[in-house]
Amino acid sequence: MVPRSSEACQTSGWKQDLLEAYRDADRLIADLGLTRREIPELDCDPPEPPLLVPRGFARLMKPGDPHDPLLRQVLPLAPERLRIAGFGPDPLDERSADRGNGLLIKYDGRALLLLTSACAIHCRYCFRRRFPDSARGALRPRLTRALAAIAADRRITEVILSGGDPLMMGDRGLAGLIAGLDAVAHLKRLRIHSRLPVVLPARVTRALCDLLGAARVKVIVVTHANHPAELGAAAEAALSRLRRAGCQVLNQSVLLRGINDSAEVLRALSERLFDCGTLPYYLHQLDPVQGASHFQVSDACALELVQALRSRLPGYLVPRLVRESPGADSKIPLAG
Ligand SMILES: *Cc1c(COP(=O)(O)O)cnc(C)c1O
Numbered sequence: 001m002v003p004r005s006s007e008a009c010q011t012s013g014w015k016q017d018l019l020e021a022y023r024d025a026d027r028l029i030a031d032l033g034l035t036r037r038e039i040p041e042l043d044c045d046p047p048e049p050p051l052l053v054p055r056g057f058a059r060l061m062k063p064g065d066p067h068d069p070l071l072r073q074v075l076p077l078a079p080e081r082l083r084i085a086g087f088g089p090d091p092l093d094e095r096s097a098d099r100g101n102g103l104l105i106k107y108d109g110r111a112l113l114l115l116t117s118a119c120a121i122h123c124r125y126c127f128r129r130r131f132p133d134s135a136r137g138a139l140r141p142r143l144t145r146a147l148a149a150i151a152a153d154r155r156i157t158e159v160i161l162s163g164g165d166p167l168m169m170g171d172r173g174l175a176g177l178i179a180g181l182d183a184v185a186h187l188k189r190l191r192i193h194s195r196l197p198v199v200l201p202a203r204v205t206r207a208l209c210d211l212l213g214a215a216r217v218k219v220i221v222v223t224h225a226n227h228p229a230e231l232g233a234a235a236e237a238a239l240s241r242l243r244r245a246g247c248q249v250l251n252q253s254v255l256l257r258g259i260n261d262s263a264e265v266l267r268a269l270s271e272r273l274f275d276c277g278t279l280p281y282y283l284h285q286l287d288p289v290q291g292a293s294h295f296q297v298s299d300a301c302a303l304e305l306v307q308a309l310r311s312r313l314p315g316y317l318v319p320r321l322v323r324e325s326p327g328a329d330s331k332i333p334l335a336g
Pocket residue numbers: 097104105106107110111112160330331
């Protein structure tokens with residue numbers, strides 16, 4: 001038998017975690033000691049996407065609590081079927097920023113590259129349910145063309161890998177892509193927007209850290225946690241591995257009704273992020289995507305929450321409250 005290196009074991013570790021993730025709501029709630037009777041609004045045959053929850057993430061939920069803030073982020077509920085004016089399928093109108101091949105250029109100097117529509121978890125409030133057509137089709141030729149477009153535009157100094165979740169791509173694919181980006185002299189930074197260090201911490205393998213640490217471009221990993229309970233010991237260790245590899249680690253959150261719309265929860269989230277070597281970057285007002293209206297928090301309430309945070313935390317632990325607006329040249333800070 002061929003002995004397997006520890007790296008090979010680690011890699012198969014996160015892929016195995018994905019295979020074993022919950023895909024059935026009844027199974028998930030049963031394992032949490034809950035029944036359908038306690039969650040009357042549960043929708044077992046939801047509109048896209050289907051339920052998907054890694055087991056490690058589910059283990060951070062409180063058994064017996066139908067209102068658990070982690071459970072509420074992933075459980076399909078009947079209000080997703082509501083059709084509310086102002087909530088549409090493509091709220092950001094990204095079509096106008098689409099340069100083809102999954103490359104979106106909306107803001108000066110930064111190009112967003114959509115790698116894959118796949119995620120390790122399906123967050124019910126997610127706006128990227130409509131994956132642009134230009135990002136479909138065979139990955140390798142598409143990335144080759146996107147890379148050529150980046151190389152041809154000297155104004156681009158930062159590439160942001162997004163999706164879906166870009167870390168769903170394996171280490172070998174990422175290594176090829178990063179080598180290609182490294183070879184573009186005008187690129188200074190590579191940003192990776194990924195929820196995996198939080199929801200599937202085993203994805204942060206030694207091979208991945210070595211790869212990011214060895215890149216010529218500076219690497220910034222922007223994770224996504226909305227509630228302090230998401231940051232268990234495994235996520236903390238993954239975030240610290242990324243830091244030790246030399247990555248700058250930031251976090252973005254979405255403000256979600258019933259989940260983190262409380263000054264106490266947001267304060268605890270910032271504190272917990274700092275414990276994990278991660279700084280809060282953005283707190284997003286929800287994008288008005290169809291099916292997510294029940295998560296919406298009013299602007300007035302959002303502003304009040306951030307004001308409360310400012311009075312309780314050092315400035316560097318207060319995230320910037322922003323909203324995405326079609327056509328604007330940056331994310332828009334909310335002002336009172
Ligand atoms: C959010 C976003 C960026 C990055 O914006 P920052 O304010 O630099 O974080 C870039 N491109 C697109 C299309 C985005 O949505």
